Amino acid sequence: MPMTDNSAGKVGAAPEGARARDRLALLTADNASVPLPAGVQAITAILLAALLIALPWLGLGYRFLSIAITTLYTAIGLYGLGLQFGQAGIMSVGHAALMGVGAYASAILSVQLGLGFWTSLPFAMVLSAIVGGVIGLPTLRVGGQHYIIITFCFCALFVIVLTNGGTFTGSATGLDVGSVTPLPGINFDKLSNNYYLVLAALFLALAATYLIGISRYGRTLRAIRENEQLARSVGINVDLHKLGVLMVSGLFAGLAGVLQLYYLRHISPTLFGAFPSLYLALMVMLGGARYLYGPLIGAVIVNFLPEVLNLDPVDSRIAYGVCLLLVILLLPGGVGAGIKNIYCALAGGFDKQGGGSNGRA
Amino acid sequence: MAALEVRGLRKQFGGVVALNGVDLDIDTDRVVGIVGPNGSGKTTLFNVVTGVHPATGGTVSWQGQDITNIGAHRIARMRLVRTFQQAMSFPGLTVDENVRIAWEQGRKSGGRWASPGMILDFVGLAPLGKAIAGSLPFGSLRRLGLAVALGVSPELLLLDEPGAGLNDSEAQAFAAVIAQLPPQGIGVCLIDHDMDMMSELCDRLIVLDFGTKIAEGPPAEVLADPKVREVYLGPDKKVGAS
Ligand SMILES: Nc1ncnc2c1ncn2[C@@H]1O[C@H](COP(=O)(O)OP(=O)(O)OP(=O)(O)O)[C@@H](O)[C@H]1O
Numbered sequence: 181m182p183m184t185d186n187s188a189g190k191v192g193a194a195p196e197g198a199r200a201r202d203r204l205a206l207l208t209a210d211n212a213s214v215p216l217p218a219g220v221q222a223i224t225a226i227l228l229a230a231l232l233i234a235l236p237w238l239g240l241g242y243r244f245l246s247i248a249i250t251t252l253y254t255a256i257g258l259y260g261l262g263l264q265f266g267q268a269g270i271m272s273v274g275h276a277a278l279m280g281v282g283a284y285a286s287a288i289l290s291v292q293l294g295l296g297f298w299t300s301l302p303f304a305m306v307l308s309a310i311v312g313g314v315i316g317l318p319t320l321r322v323g324g325q326h327y328i329i330i331t332f333c334f335c336a337l338f339v340i341v342l343t344n345g346g347t348f349t350g351s352a353t354g355l356d357v358g359s360v361t362p363l364p365g366i367n368f369d370k371l372s373n374n375y376y377l378v379l380a381a382l383f384l385a386l387a388a389t390y391l392i393g394i395s396r397y398g399r400t401l402r403a404i405r406e407n408e409q410l411a412r413s414v415g416i417n418v419d420l421h422k423l424g425v426l427m428v429s430g431l432f433a434g435l436a437g438v439l440q441l442y443y444l445r446h447i448s449p450t451l452f453g454a455f456p457s458l459y460l461a462l463m464v465m466l467g468g469a470r471y472l473y474g475p476l477i478g479a480v481i482v483n484f485l486p487e488v489l490n491l492d493p494v495d496s497r498i499a500y501g502v503c504l505l506l507v508i509l510l511l512p513g514g515v516g517a518g519i520k521n522i523y524c525a526l527a528g529g530f531d532k533q534g535g536g537s538n539g540r541a
Numbered sequence: 542m543a544a545l546e547v548r549g550l551r552k553q554f555g556g557v558v559a560l561n562g563v564d565l566d567i568d569t570d571r572v573v574g575i576v577g578p579n580g581s582g583k584t585t586l587f588n589v590v591t592g593v594h595p596a597t598g599g600t601v602s603w604q605g606q607d608i609t610n611i612g613a614h615r616i617a618r619m620r621l622v623r624t625f626q627q628a629m630s631f632p633g634l635t636v637d638e639n640v641r642i643a644w645e646q647g648r649k650s651g652g653r654w655a656s657p658g659m660i661l662d663f664v665g666l667a668p669l670g671k672a673i674a675g676s677l678p679f680g681s682l683r684r685l686g687l688a689v690a691l692g693v694s695p696e697l698l699l700l701d702e703p704g705a706g707l708n709d710s711e712a713q714a715f716a717a718v719i720a721q722l723p724p725q726g727i728g729v730c731l732i733d734h735d736m737d738m739m740s741e742l743c744d745r746l747i748v749l750d751f752g753t754k755i756a757e758g759p760p761a762e763v764l765a766d767p768k769v770r771e772v773y774l775g776p777d778k779k780v781g782a783s
């Protein structure tokens with residue numbers, strides 16, 4: 181015999197006046213766990229994919245395409261960060277160093293053993309994953325704030341080790357690699373081909389993020405984010421999953437790092453230090469870590485903002501600071517949340533929603 | 542042999558002895574009540590049994606296996622599940638997702654529910670499936686806590702003051718749901734301060750005071766026990782006299 185609930189229905193059936201006010205509140209809310217209709221999700225994905233695929237043909241120039249490549253490999257790293265922070269609630273401010281692990285692993289394998297892009301990629305990704313897990317070990321004993329400090333220290337330490345690594349790491353000068361080993365008929369020296377390589381990897385990262393988001397694994401991570409104690413009490417091995425998601429995040433970081441290496445063809449320690457790490461944290465918060473397109477949006481904003489507004493590096497840092505403040509104050513869920521909320525408001529609140537996935541805009 | 546056997550269980554927080562050698566036998570075919578004044582160690586008993594806090598001494602065994610200090614998630618997977626005195630949920634997720642998370646864990650080794658929706662129906666939350674758990678009114682939040690615990694397909698459910706903070710009609714509705722659990726094969730061990738409800742609902746009452754079991758038996762007998770009356774009525778008399 182079901183219980184009677186005198187509060188049932190209040191959420192669904194508000195009077196018209198209250199509903200308008202609710203909609204306003206919804207514009208700034210974080211609605212990551214409210215699913216969008218499957219049709220809307222599919223159309224968004226197709227339009228975005230078409231735009232990204234067509235980009236090199238739009239005649240926007242060499243410089244634009246270069247920034248686009250930077251944006252995309254950064255976004256791949258951000259999808260890892262988005263997974264650990266957005267889904268599992270574990271923030272890192274040393275994520276560039278994890279990309280650096282992948283980049284340097286691949287570069288060293290190339291210099292020392294002559295391994296090319298394709299053969300070194302799996303090793304680099306696995307090494308990043310392992311390092312990600314090892315940095316995560318202390319989190320199991322201490323809280324999330326401590327983990328943030330640990331990641332920051334790791335980042336500083338990583339740069340020191342690289343700078344003092346002699347010829348093995350190339351010291352402060354860094355290391356050089358050749359170009360990506362060509363596939364039959366595709367030469368990656370051509371910028372647009374390099375773009376498509378990075379884009380293909382981004383699509384993989386997006387697909388993986390989407391699939392994790394709608395899976396039992398994604399729900400498990402969100403449970404840990406929302407209430408660790410309750411998660412344990414329903415049978416979730418919280419420690420194991422925390423380490424697991426940090427390792428998955430490391431895989432993404434390794435992939436991004438290797439793509440970065442083979443786009444730049446030269447890497448040095450400063451690329452993976454504190455500033456780049458903080459930028460990654462900034463991007464994922466700006467874009468919205470819990471939203472499917474949040475990390476990409478964050479990467480686009482931070483990489484293209486100085487270009488669009490013609491800012492020098494100092495001005496652009498100020499601009500980022502202002503952006504971050506605005507987002508934290510007005511849109512705690514990030515720009516991704518804002519876009520989804522605007523859509524939901526236009527579509528008439530949340531009552532028209534179909535089933536579909538959850539939490540992805 | 543009882544399903545849950547607690548022997549000489551001790552728990553100390555610094556100098557505070559919260560449990561001082563408790564022995565319990567709890568079966569999964571009835572409702573057992575645990576009562577006692579504030580701070581007598583009821584919640585601590587649940588916390589130590591379910592692996593939230595390590596025991597200082599003594600053993601807990603469940604279905605013949607020693608589960609002392611083996612970790613909360615492993616105990617839950619053995620279908621010994623608890624709720625919390627503070628109503629708990631995954632606040633940022635929908636009610637549906639809250640229950641689905643628990644249901645997916647319970648299903649790993651063959652759960653009793655065909656779908657999370659059945660659990661929502663059972664506790665009367667089905668109309669609120671799309672609501673965000675953190676925005677639920679308190680009564681519904683309590684019900685969600687029960688739904689999440691049921692999702693794991695427990696064989697024994699430890700409920701820590703599920704009626705606290707509910708109004709009379711809500712508490713009665715809750716009691717009606719709890720009474721339905723043992724016939725479905727879900728044993729219940731219930732902490733509550735409402736003696737009327739406890740004596741109606743429970744087949745057996747256990748009284749804790751200062752971390753020690755001072756009485757155990759059918760509710761009518763236990764409540765007539767002079768030791769129990771002293772624990773409960775002693776301070777009241779003093780208040781009345783002063
Ligand atoms: N995490 C903790 N750290 C330190 N002391 C604790 C902790 N948990 C409980 N205690 C102490 O243990 C004793 C028993 O507390 P417990 O919460 O088990 O009581 P209770 O019987 O559940 O009381 P109530 O009816 O108020 O819920 C109290 O003295 C309490 O202060």
Ligand SMILES: [Mg+2]
Pocket residue numbers: 583584585626
């Ligand atoms: Mg208590």
